[in-house]
Amino acid sequence: MSYSLDIQNLNKTYPDSDFRLNNVSFSIPKGTIMGFVGENGAGKSTTMNAVLNIIKKDSGTIKIFGREMGDRDTDIREQIGVVFDASNFPEVLTPAKLSKVMSGIYKQWDHSFFLDATARFKLDTRKQIGKFSRGMKMKLALAVALSHRPKLLILDEATSGLDPIVRDEVLEVFLEFVEDEDHSILMSSHITTDMEKIADYITFIHQGTILLTEKKDHLIYEYGIARCKAEQFQHIDRADMLAFKKRDYQIDVLVENRGAFERKYSGIVVDTGTIDEIMVLLVKGDQ
Amino acid sequence: MRGLVVNNLYTSRDNIKLSLIIALLLAFVPLFVKENSIISIVIAMQTFVLVSNMSTSLKMDEASKWNKFEITLPVTRNTLISAKYISFILLILIGVAASLVTVALQAMRGKIDFNTLILGYNFGLQLSLSTVAIVYPLILKLGAEKSDTLLFTAIGLSVGLRFLVWYLLYLSDETITFRTSPSVGNISLAISLAMFILSYFISAAIHRHKEF
Numbered sequence: 231m232s233y234s235l236d237i238q239n240l241n242k243t244y245p246d247s248d249f250r251l252n253n254v255s256f257s258i259p260k261g262t263i264m265g266f267v268g269e270n271g272a273g274k275s276t277t278m279n280a281v282l283n284i285i286k287k288d289s290g291t292i293k294i295f296g297r298e299m300g301d302r303d304t305d306i307r308e309q310i311g312v313v314f315d316a317s318n319f320p321e322v323l324t325p326a327k328l329s330k331v332m333s334g335i336y337k338q339w340d341h342s343f344f345l346d347a348t349a350r351f352k353l354d355t356r357k358q359i360g361k362f363s364r365g366m367k368m369k370l371a372l373a374v375a376l377s378h379r380p381k382l383l384i385l386d387e388a389t390s391g392l393d394p395i396v397r398d399e400v401l402e403v404f405l406e407f408v409e410d411e412d413h414s415i416l417m418s419s420h421i422t423t424d425m426e427k428i429a430d431y432i433t434f435i436h437q438g439t440i441l442l443t444e445k446k447d448h449l450i451y452e453y454g455i456a457r458c459k460a461e462q463f464q465h466i467d468r469a470d471m472l473a474f475k476k477r478d479y480q481i482d483v484l485v486e487n488r489g490a491f492e493r494k495y496s497g498i499v500v501d502t503g504t505i506d507e508i509m510v511l512l513v514k515g516d517q
Numbered sequence: 518m519r520g521l522v523v524n525n526l527y528t529s530r531d532n533i534k535l536s537l538i539i540a541l542l543l544a545f546v547p548l549f550v551k552e553n554s555i556i557s558i559v560i561a562m563q564t565f566v567l568v569s570n571m572s573t574s575l576k577m578d579e580a581s582k583w584n585k586f587e588i589t590l591p592v593t594r595n596t597l598i599s600a601k602y603i604s605f606i607l608l609i610l611i612g613v614a615a616s617l618v619t620v621a622l623q624a625m626r627g628k629i630d631f632n633t634l635i636l637g638y639n640f641g642l643q644l645s646l647s648t649v650a651i652v653y654p655l656i657l658k659l660g661a662e663k664s665d666t667l668l669f670t671a672i673g674l675s676v677g678l679r680f681l682v683w684y685l686l687y688l689s690d691e692t693i694t695f696r697t698s699p700s701v702g703n704i705s706l707a708i709s710l711a712m713f714i715l716s717y718f719i720s721a722a723i724h725r726h727k728e729f
Contacts, residue, residue, distance in 0.1 A: 285728040304591040318586035334520025
């Protein structure tokens with residue numbers, strides 16, 4: 231399989247913090263969307279910053295389109311579009327001026343594509359960016375990220391803070407982007423329903439450690455949450471549970487294969503889980 | 518590179534406008550002051566006034582996190598620093614261009630004194646180059662929040678450098694004066710130019726190791 235992004239054993243520590251990225255590894259096959267999920271401070275942004283050389287990794291390898299990206303590998307960065315959780319453009323600029331700036335930076339900057347994108351997002355290209363709403367700023371960031379025809383989009387909380395209608399528009403654009411099989415997206419978000427809508431794979435990260443990388447459909451249709459009573463829980467083999475969490479009157483158990491679990495433990499109700507529920511069990515549950 | 522310089526100038530545009538207004542108003546000061554030395558002071562201020570406002574655009578870069586975003590662009594970190602230094606040079610040149618109004622007004626009055634003009638440009642360029650040389654690496658290292666304090670400190674050190682050069686020359690030749698001896702200005706300007714070039718390499722090294 232050919233990967234747009236391949237991260238292996240990425241480690242990063244900070245001198246004044248206990249936080250660390252601990253052997254982070256995952257890969258994004260071409261033509262797919264990877265949802266990167268975790269609580270605040272789990273290490274999503276740190277991982278993305280390491281991918282983009284914004285921070286220096288301590289060890290590990292990060293390959294983009296099969297190559298490690300150093301400072302001089304500007305040809306790789308030509309093929310990456312980046313959107314952070316806020317607009318990062320000088321607020322005194324207008325989108326029209328921003329396009330002039332970007333056309334002097336990206337070899338492949340497509341001004342007419344940018345104009346089409348801003349028209350699609352109903353952005354006034356003569357209005358100062360500082361006067362845009364948050365949703366408009368995020369749309370502008372997305373228009374900029376797409377207008378140099380990248381093959382990999384890296385989106386750090388790009389949909390957070392957007393209203394559902396704008397989010398839906400933006401997710402639509404992401405899906406259009408990966409219609410080209412050479413294109414991929416790494417997307418972090420707190421909003422796991424977005425992931426359920428568009429991601430092909432989900433990676434869970436917690437306290438700097440990857441808990442799980444799995445196909446989204448597999449998580450939703452194969453994984454399950456068994457709702458057990460205390461006496462039922464006693465009879466479950468530990469090898470059959472990924473995580474469990476005690477509630478008031480039941481114990482929720484995350485299982486990898488719902489069908490097999492149901493066959494093995496008849497009488498226990500096993501529900502399909504949402505990404506949210508699975509994340510809570512992986513992060514807050516016992517293992 | 519071109520896009521980065523254009524961006525730097527766009528973000529400085531309001532400051533350039535304000536500084537040009539100040540520079541143009543300053544051009545009229547010699548009309549009301551009889552002391553001839555005011556012309557060199559006005560020219561020095563006009564040359565320096567644009568670059569002295571650089572901290573505002575650096576603060577904007579930091580507030581919008583553009584300085585983080587630009588690392589994701591297809592340029593090297595050295596190019597980012599080069600674009601900044603080219604922008605500083607352009608600001609100084611715009612300041613020099615604005616000061617030509619003073620020269621033109623003096624020419625119209627028939628009061629052109631080349632020694633006074635050279636002294637003014639010499640001091641303005643020395644102040645601009647050494648201030649940028651000191652302040653930009655420090656802003657990169659410590660953050661734009663402290664830029665105003667750093668700027669005033671750098672201006673003080675730049676003037677101090679000129680005093681130091683004068684004092685060292687004075688020790689060997691008592692006829693050398695701070696204001697009128699060309700050697701004081703020329704040596705100070707040469708040192709400031711060297712500092713500016715050295716500052717570029719220091720800034721590039723700081724940026725290479727900087728995490729955002």
